[in-house]
Amino acid sequence: MTQNTPLSPRPVHEAVRRVQSAAQLRALGVSAAQTAAQCLPGGPWQQLLPSVYLLHPGSPTDDDRVRGALLYAGKPPAGARRTAPGRVGPGYGEAMVTGLAALALYGFTSAPPVIALHRIDVLVPRTRRLRSTRFVQVTRAAVLPPPQRRLGVPLAPVERALADAVASLTDAATVRRILTEAVRGGYCDPAAVVRELDGAGMLGRAHVVDAVEALLAEGRAVAEGRLYEMVRAHGLPQPLWNVELSLPGSTFLGGVDAYWPEQAVALELGTRSPREEHVTFTAEREHLERLGVTVVRVTPQRLRDAAAQLSVVLRTAMMAAEDREPAAYLVVLPR
Structure with missing residues (x-):
């Protein structure tokens, strides 16, 4: 292969996102050998995760890390499903981002930005054979909730993301801030959060119990305010x-x-x-x-x-x- 020989009918960087799975690259006509050659020291690509590649030599962005985690955890598309000539589907399968990373993507100010997180939690079916690796933490569920999408990224519903975030935290003040923001920001119903925490067996943890009491009090104050407004606005x-x-x-x-x-x-x-x-x-x-x-x-x-x-x-x-x-x-x- 000469230096000017393209890796596919179109230059890959023009046809796809910066982060691609091995299956997606094969669907674009890039062989495993060609991918390995591009990832050699000093090359234009790098391996971000097992079978996931960053088609750029620089440091991965927040978007790169999130999409890479989803590609790693998602089931590879059967037959490399194409969405347009020269392109393939996102390949995320049933995987969705959860935990602190999901809260950051929802816009929680009390959650660290994705780039500051040491890990990205990804929710997958319990039957998936998959190990946590590098910055990806795999979380399993017997029944997956319907995902919410932000800029094409599938996220666990806020109440599930909160439960997974709380499971990874030991600082009572942080737990309380996150749960309080969920209510004040109108992200979800307090009772739904408590149900998720109860289902995850976390209501027995002292720092979670204290935060839940604050959550319910906050939720009650917000609901009472809406009740007063309803009576006034509708002339009851x-x-x-x-x-x-x-x-x-x-x-x-x-x-x-x-x-x-x-x-x-x-x-x-x-x-x-x-x-x-x-x-x-x-x-x-x-x-x-x-x-x-x-x-x-x-x-x-x-x-x-x-x-x-x-x-x-x-x-x-x-x-x-x-x-x-x-x-x-x-x-x-x-x-």
């Missing part, structure tokens, strides 16, 4: 906010976030931890409804995404109170 009657309900004689029935005593309608925000959510709320709701109180439960996510629909539900419940038997007399106290 002003309720009694954050009260405890009981029967005369101090039989405690539970606390609610909003209560309309004339219509006997109560609203409960779903901001409790998973371990108390189902049993506690169900018991309180059933008791109140036996006494003639209509209980509406809403998640922070629904309050954020469907406030207008929720206002209709509440207004309908208040109108229906005219056709119901009067509710039992309840004592209402500040919570």
Whole structure:
């Protein structure tokens, strides 16, 4: 092969991205021998990861490292699927970036930039035979979540990326900052994050428990603000906010976030931890409804995404109170 002989019908750097897998290079007509020759000391290419090459002699960028990790972890495209003449598909398969790297790509300011990370976590199916190597940390899941895409890069959903990030952290302050930003930034529902952490068995770690309590408190404050705004914006009657309900004689029935005593309608925000959510709320709701109180439960996510629909539900419940038997007399106290 002479110095002027091209490696493929088109110069590779014109046809493909800077980072390519061995399978993609073969699909472009570049043999293994030609690839090895380009990666010799002083050559124009370098091997970034096993079977993954950087078609540039300089240091890899954030984008190079992320796409290289995905190419390494992704299943090579069968038959080198082409998307256009002279090009092949990304070859990421089912792999997606998770952990701190995913949070950085989502735009979390509390997560280090990708280039500052010693590793990039990549989520793959549990059945994949793949080892962690160099800057790639392989994480497996029995069932993969649907990925979210940012600039063509598949990312684990924020709540899963948070759980994987927390699993790698031991500093309580960092964990708390990341979880707090997830809520303040509107990236995800606090309950979804707690479910992921619970499923990963991390709620037993002291520094995670403290951070989760702060997360739920933050989520509750944000949700309450949205609830106040919904009542104002949609012209609902002003309720009694954050009260405890009981029967005369101090039989405690539970606390609610909003209560309309004339219509006997109560609203409960779903901001409790998973371990108390189902049993506690169900018991309180059933008791109140036996006494003639209509209980509406809403998640922070629904309050954020469907406030207008929720206002209709509440207004309908208040109108229906005219056709119901009067509710039992309840004592209402500040919570």
